[in-house]
Amino acid sequence: MITVTINGKLARAKEGEMLLVVLRREKIDIPALCHHEAVEPYGACRLCMVEITKKEWDGWKNMVTSCLYPAADGLIIQTHTTDLIELRKTILDLYLARCPNTPEIQELAAQYGVNQTSYEQVADPNDCILCGLCTRICDRMGFSAISAVNRGHGREIAPPLKEAPPDCVGCLACALNCPTNYIKYTDIGHIREIWGRKFELLRDARTGQPTIAREFAEYLSKHRNIRQDYFEQNDESHRKETALGLGKIAIWSREVPQ
Amino acid sequence: MNSRFIVTPILCTGCRTCELACSFTHAKDGKVGRSRIYPLDGGFKDLYVPVVCLQCEDPACVKSCLVDAIYFNENTGAYEINTEICVRCMACVAACPFGCSLFDTQQNLVIKCDLCGGDPVCAHFCPTKALTYKPIAI
Numbered sequence: 248m249i250t251v252t253i254n255g256k257l258a259r260a261k262e263g264e265m266l267l268v269v270l271r272r273e274k275i276d277i278p279a280l281c282h283h284e285a286v287e288p289y290g291a292c293r294l295c296m297v298e299i300t301k302k303e304w305d306g307w308k309n310m311v312t313s314c315l316y317p318a319a320d321g322l323i324i325q326t327h328t329t330d331l332i333e334l335r336k337t338i339l340d341l342y343l344a345r346c347p348n349t350p351e352i353q354e355l356a357a358q359y360g361v362n363q364t365s366y367e368q369v370a371d372p373n374d375c376i377l378c379g380l381c382t383r384i385c386d387r388m389g390f391s392a393i394s395a396v397n398r399g400h401g402r403e404i405a406p407p408l409k410e411a412p413p414d415c416v417g418c419l420a421c422a423l424n425c426p427t428n429y430i431k432y433t434d435i436g437h438i439r440e441i442w443g444r445k446f447e448l449l450r451d452a453r454t455g456q457p458t459i460a461r462e463f464a465e466y467l468s469k470h471r472n473i474r475q476d477y478f479e480q481n482d483e484s485h486r487k488e489t490a491l492g493l494g495k496i497a498i499w500s501r502e503v504p505q
Numbered sequence: 506m507n508s509r510f511i512v513t514p515i516l517c518t519g520c521r522t523c524e525l526a527c528s529f530t531h532a533k534d535g536k537v538g539r540s541r542i543y544p545l546d547g548g549f550k551d552l553y554v555p556v557v558c559l560q561c562e563d564p565a566c567v568k569s570c571l572v573d574a575i576y577f578n579e580n581t582g583a584y585e586i587n588t589e590i591c592v593r594c595m596a597c598v599a600a601c602p603f604g605c606s607l608f609d610t611q612q613n614l615v616i617k618c619d620l621c622g623g624d625p626v627c628a629h630f631c632p633t634k635a636l637t638y639k640p641i642a643i
Binding site: 283284285384387388389418419420423424449458459463464467471472473474477478480481482483484485486487488489490491493494495497498500501 | 513514545546548553565568572574587591592594595598601602604605606607608613
């Protein structure tokens with residue numbers, strides 16, 4: 248265990264732990280859009296910048312992304328200095344120029360007092376901030392169905408060749424973790440559509456309620472050795488069946504003479 | 506980890522006190538839908554079975570989790586979900602053959618019984634001792 252100073256208060260941290268994790272644990276409100284514990288830090292959104300210094304640095308300071316900077320002993324961290332707030336304002340100003348209609352960005356910008364972008368707006372705005380969280384989560388889950396394509400202005404998140412992705416299993420992890428809800432999907436009845444590909448959802452045999460996509464269930468049963476008929480019931484049916492099964496055992500064990 | 510959570514369905518009266526205790530413990534508003542324990546009809550007259558996570562050996566939820574968000578807590582003997590790591594793909598909810606990995610639609614979180622960190626509140630509130638948490642010899 249090492250000791251760091253956060254806004255004048257001492258806090259304990261593990262060696263090599265990223266600063267953002269320590270700050271979040273100390274209940275300090277640091278905005279971050281591209282951070283997720285399941286994947287490696289990436290430093291794309293730049294909103295989690297903090298100011299660090301050490302006693303032996305003779306007053307020199309450095310601004311770093313806290314999600315990418317490992318904690319070290321004796322680090323002195325400032326999270327809400329005037330410079331940092333100005334920096335976050337500029338970043339949010341730029342985000343507003345790119346995604347003016349995104350509620351999550353608007354809310355965050357309003358917290359920092361930015362209501363209108365001072366830059367020229369992008370001609371065809373969309374909600375994607377290109378943080379790459381969706382592609383990192385997809386890689387982490389082992390599918391790698393989507394990735395960032397093109398460079399510079401034309402950079403966007405898309406499946407290979409912008410066709411229906413063959414590796415996608417319809418798990419929705421990308422869409423549900425997108426910080427700006429850019430990735431759209433539709434669940435109509437037992438058909439799920441995402442990235443232009445249609446998936447058939449498995450249905451509960453008794454109630455007909457959808458569970459997970461057939462491709463996802465096939466992947467799990469093949470690679471993780473889970474019986475596929477587990478996926479053909481939803482959790483409520485599983486519970487009812489468990490209650491009936493355990494009830495039979497309970498009655499049977501009561502009738503057995505002790 | 507010398508204690509086990511023991512469910513004795515024959516003693517259960519279906520009073521649903523455990524459901525309320527669980528809801529009030531894990532959610533401040535105490536909605537019954539947030540409960541991790543479900544006293545359900547056992548198929549016989551006056552028989553109720555409290556269905557709760559069995560903390561299986563080699564569980565399907567852990568096998569199905571592709572981001573390793575479910576881990577075994579050595580101190581309590583419970584499998585717990587790290588909600589920071591969870592990506593909400595619902596694989597564990599669909600995979601659990603006992604239906605004890607649940608999705609909380611209000612908070613968009615996957616929840617399951619974590620034995621309240623080693624002291625299950627439902628066991629304290631059960632009036633007939635159908636739910637007990639006691640040390641057993643291994």
